[in-house]
Amino acid sequence: MDQEKGKALEFTTEQIEKKFGKGSIMKYGEGGPSMEIEVIPTGALPLDAALGIGGVPRGRIVEIFGPESSGKTTLALQILAEAQALGGIVAFIDAEHALDPTYAARLGVDIDEVLISQPDTGEQALEICDMLVRSNAIDAIVIDSVAALVPRAEIEGEIGYSSIGMQARLMSQALRKL
Incomplete structure (x- = not known):
């Protein structure tokens, strides 16, 4: 120089x-x-290797994306099981109201120790997530799924009511806050 x-x-x-x-x-x-990035293994060795760090990074937002029935929830549950195996406390925000505790247990999740919420609105789900994050007591949080995070105004609105962009605004605001 x-x-x-x-x-x-x-x-x-x-x-x-x-x-x-x-x-x-x-x-x-x-x-x-x-x-040095702390990680939570995914429970799938080839995926951990492909991610390059041995799992998903701890303390970060990770989005699992894919077509319907492609294993997104299964992968998320495996990550929760791995976090629990490392001694962590985990939460599952079930926006779809579709969590199968028997299946989760078969994947290794100690279902009795998972904090579970089935929120009524997208705002409620994201506020619960924010409060859990700010507690600094949770090691992994799953929101299943982003598509099911319906804004309150859309739920309370009439059929045909234009709600274009509401969910995008909700997610944008929440992600900036988290």
């Missing part, structure tokens, strides 16, 4: 630290954040 760029960079980093505090910017090799 030439001397002029070096001075400009030093000045800029000093200004950033003055405004945002020491440690707000630094070179990665000089005590930057650790790249």
Whole structure:
């Protein structure tokens, strides 16, 4: 790096630290954040290998996407079982009202220890999720499914009522908050 760029960079980093505090910017090799990512295995070794880190990252939002009956809920339940096997506390927000406890138990989920909610509206589901996240006591939360998170206004509205974009707004707001 030439001397002029070096001075400009030093000045800029000093200004950033003055405004945002020491440690707000630094070179990665000089005590930057650790790249160690805690993971929860999926219970499927080939998938864990394909994900590159050995499972799904802990403390992050992970969306499982696929066609109907492609195994999304099964995978989510396996992740909950793995989190429990590691000693974690898990929650299942059943927006579809379709959780099969017998099937979940066969996948290894200790169903008696799962916090389960069957919310009436999308807002209620996401508020419950937010409260669980903020408790810092939960290791994994599954919302099954995003498609079933129907906004209150859509439920209370008349048939034919235009509710275009309501769910997208609800999800956008919730994801920014979470």
